[in-house]
Amino acid sequence: MNHKLELQHITKTYITEEGEMTALDGVNLEVKPAEFLCIIGPSGCGKTTLLRMVAGLDHPTSGTIILDGKEVKCASPDRGMVFQEFSLFPWRKVLKNVEFGLEISGMRDKERQAIAEKYIALVGLQGFENHYPYELSGGMKQRVAIARALATEPSILLMDEPFGSVDAQTRNILQEELLEIWARTKKTILFVTHSVDEAVYLADRVAVMSARPACLVKCLAVDIPRPRKRTSAEANEFRAKLLMWLSLERSKACVTV
Ligand SMILES: Nc1ncnc2c1ncn2[C@@H]1O[C@H](COP(=O)(O)OP(=O)(O)OP(=O)(O)O)[C@@H](O)[C@H]1O
Ligand SMILES: [Mg+2]
Structure with missing residues (x-):
């Protein structure tokens, strides 16, 4: 196989x-x-x-x-990686954290925002797109990390x-x-x-x-x-x-x- x-x-x-x-x-x-x-x-x-x-x-x-x-x-x-420690960029809002990998790959604004929003919803964080990581609980931060790892469709x-x-x-x-x-x-x-x-x-x-x-x-x-x-x-x-x-x-x- x-x-x-x-x-x-x-x-x-x-x-x-x-x-x-x-x-x-x-x-x-x-x-x-x-x-x-x-x-x-x-x-x-x-x-x-x-x-x-x-x-x-x-x-x-x-x-x-x-x-x-x-x-x-x-x-x-x-390959999407979710790390042992919280690994979000503290200066980026949730949406921008999730968009990160797509941004690196050169995807255009609107397209990457739509994809990021889809994965933010998948991890149950709709409504938190414009929050900074310091405004989230530990569990929410790991949900953002999972959304970020999934967003590039690894x-x-x-x-x-x-x-x-x-x-x-x-x-x-x-x-x-x-x-x-x-x-x-x-x-x-x-x-x-x-x-x-x-x-x-x-x-x-x-x-x-x-x-x-x-x-x-x-x-x-x-x-x-x-x-x-x-x-x-x-x-x-x-x-x-x-x-x-x-x-x-x-x-x-x-x-x-
Ligand atoms: N860059 C490095 N330089 C030298 N030694 C390292 C390096 N990275 C890891 N090690 C050593 O390699 C071994 C394995 O480390 P690793 O972090 O992979 O363990 P782990 O199984 O993930 O442990 P934990 O369950 O505590 O997270 C450890 O002894 C660690 O000290
Ligand atoms: Mg380890």
Whole structure:
């Protein structure tokens, strides 16, 4: 079958003052078109590094990343990224934040405004177009970031713990909204999280990473019908399985998927 994204033997070594530091050590992963794939792993294992490389913002030390049949070599609007920290331009209003990628691509005023308005409505922020980021709550800021990432109509959405900084209730709401957007837009989503609960609620498959130097420990399919109940017996069972894989030592665990 055609894969949307292929990570082939990805290794990343940083040169630091203390010497070489291997963050990722031979990560192999294949993502299907329109798949919702969560990546979970301990802090510092290289999840952000991996996403940045798929975005083309950083490069593997060795290995190849193939998106839509082409090797990823640099950043491009066909990859929308939502970052771990709020990353809006504070001096731009909501509309102008969402228009940003379209502006860079040289699209004309009226056209990009119409597209930005469409995505602002999709994330439920109609009426806030002329607000500055400081006038928004954390959850609203992340909705703007999602609208901005979607506005360039990327073929894949890369999300780095996008709901990590919001309260539990807002996080649940944002997760539900994201699933609706995913169902409507049929985007492929690569979603990094620390949260086992979040992965079980959102993902088609969960890729479990080991501690650094990180490899992929296991890819688990979440065979729970949607819409999912957060506390169903099958969700609890899957959570336990995921926790078991997360607790394995790297040396015992690394696999080639
Ligand atoms: N530019 C850099 N230079 C040197 N080391 C780096 C650089 N970027 C990341 N690292 C190191 O690479 C490792 C992986 O970092 P990364 O940010 O990808 O982890 P993470 O899995 O996203 O962690 P978290 O869950 O805390 O966000 C860490 O040890 C980090 O210190
Ligand atoms: Mg990170």
